[in-house]
Amino acid sequence: MVVELLKGRDTATRLRALLQDPRRRQDPVSAEQLAVEIFRSFSESLSVLSSCVDVDVASAQIPAVDSGGSSSCSGESKKKPAVKDRRGCYKRRRTADSWVIESSTMEDGCAWRKYGQKVILNSEYPRCYYRCTHKYEGCKATKQVQRIKENPIIYHTTYFNKHTCKETLRAPHLIIDSDPIEPNLISFQAPEAQDHTPTNPMIHPVKQESYKGDNLSEDQDQDQDLSNDQAKSSLLQDPWQEFMGLESSGYKPVWTNMIMSSSYQEEVASAGFHHSSDDQSAGLHGLDLEVDQLSDIDNIFPLF
DNA sequence: GGAATTTGACCCTA
DNA sequence: TAGGGTCAAATTCC
Numbered sequence: 458m459v460v461e462l463l464k465g466r467d468t469a470t471r472l473r474a475l476l477q478d479p480r481r482r483q484d485p486v487s488a489e490q491l492a493v494e495i496f497r498s499f500s501e502s503l504s505v506l507s508s509c510v511d512v513d514v515a516s517a518q519i520p521a522v523d524s525g526g527s528s529s530c531s532g533e534s535k536k537k538p539a540v541k542d543r544r545g546c547y548k549r550r551r552t553a554d555s556w557v558i559e560s561s562t563m564e565d566g567c568a569w570r571k572y573g574q575k576v577i578l579n580s581e582y583p584r585c586y587y588r589c590t591h592k593y594e595g596c597k598a599t600k601q602v603q604r605i606k607e608n609p610i611i612y613h614t615t616y617f618n619k620h621t622c623k624e625t626l627r628a629p630h631l632i633i634d635s636d637p638i639e640p641n642l643i644s645f646q647a648p649e650a651q652d653h654t655p656t657n658p659m660i661h662p663v664k665q666e667s668y669k670g671d672n673l674s675e676d677q678d679q680d681q682d683l684s685n686d687q688a689k690s691s692l693l694q695d696p697w698q699e700f701m702g703l704e705s706s707g708y709k710p711v712w713t714n715m716i717m718s719s720s721y722q723e724e725v726a727s728a729g730f731h732h733s734s735d736d737q738s739a740g741l742h743g744l745d746l747e748v749d750q751l752s753d754i755d756n757i758f759p760l761f
Numbered sequence: 762g763g764a765a766t767t768t769g770a771c772c773c774t775a
Numbered sequence: 776t777a778g779g780g781t782c783a784a785a786t787t788c789c
Contacts, residue, residue: 571766573781586780590765601780 465498555617563602563612567620581606591622598622 472491558565569587577584582604589596597618605611 570764572783574767575779578778584779588781599780 461498461501465495468494468498555615558614558616559605559611560614561610561612563614565600565614567598569600577603582609589620589622591620594622596620596622 468491471486472488472495475486475488475491568590570590570592571585571587573586574583575586580603584601584603587600587602589598598620599617601615601617603613605613
């Protein structure tokens with residue numbers, strides 16, 4: 458497994474070099490070939506891993522959904538006996554159709570209706586509950602949004618169920634920070650470039666497109682105006698756009714650190730990758746992602 | 762007036 | 776039994 462991972466890292470380094478240097482676009486080995494090789498390495502590694510250990514990936518890798526800070530689960534559970542441990546620890550069961558995104562905006566291009574808000578224990582900010590506006594047409598998509606105590610500009614959004622409504626599914630605003638490397642993320646960075654710590658604050662300056670403007674403060678709107686320009690400029694020079702065949706018009710998701718799982722990956726992939734262009738050298742950070750479920754790996758790169 | 766949001770109450774889960 | 780998730784009436788917004 459280690460060998461495969463090292464191969465994958467090496468290939469990722471080559472891919473980054475290729476993307477950073479336009480002169481190398483003529484290289485006989487294409488970016489796509491390299492990406493396929495990376496994918497193969499990770500698939501092989503995960504295959505080895507899953508055959509050797511009993512991995513509860515979903516529960517082991519997802520950070521506390523309650524992002525309001527100290528969780529009563531993690532903190533007090535060690536001190537108190539069994540039954541009381543569960544109190545305050547209730548979490549909706551993670552199903553195959555749930556995934557988590559941390560973003561500087563609540564927007565994701567879909568139409569949601571808020572149906573509830575709750576104060577969450579040990580969380581500074583309330584959790585908001587949204588469902589698809591087409592619920593009564595049978596769409597079961599819902600999401601929960603909560604601001605993070607340590608970094609209130611970040612919205613921790615948990616999605617449940619895919620949209621089944623007819624409304625065109627547009628890719629969400631995947632604001633994935635290009636800097637901090639979460640300990641539970643697979644990073645494509647070369648080791649010498651990994652000078653980050655998990656405690657680095659996440660900065661998410663890029664947002665795109667306004668939709669109906671609901672749930673946004675004036676400050677957020679201003680941020681959005683600024684970010685739209687950034688997003689536009691990034692789209693013009695992003696090698697990922699070329700690589701993934703992203704259309705030059707329309708929706709422009711931007712990736713920073715993201716945690717996602719399940720079938721959502723295919724939606725993301727179908728919309729095309731995009732990473733912040735503020736620093737092209739940030740390279741493949743945009744590929745940082747958490748493998749939430751081993752079985753989902755095939756969905757991450759459905760194009761291959 | 763219809764759509765969206767708020768919020769207290771109720772239900773479910775651990 | 777407490778906390779989280781959802782419902783639905785009341786309220787607000789457009």
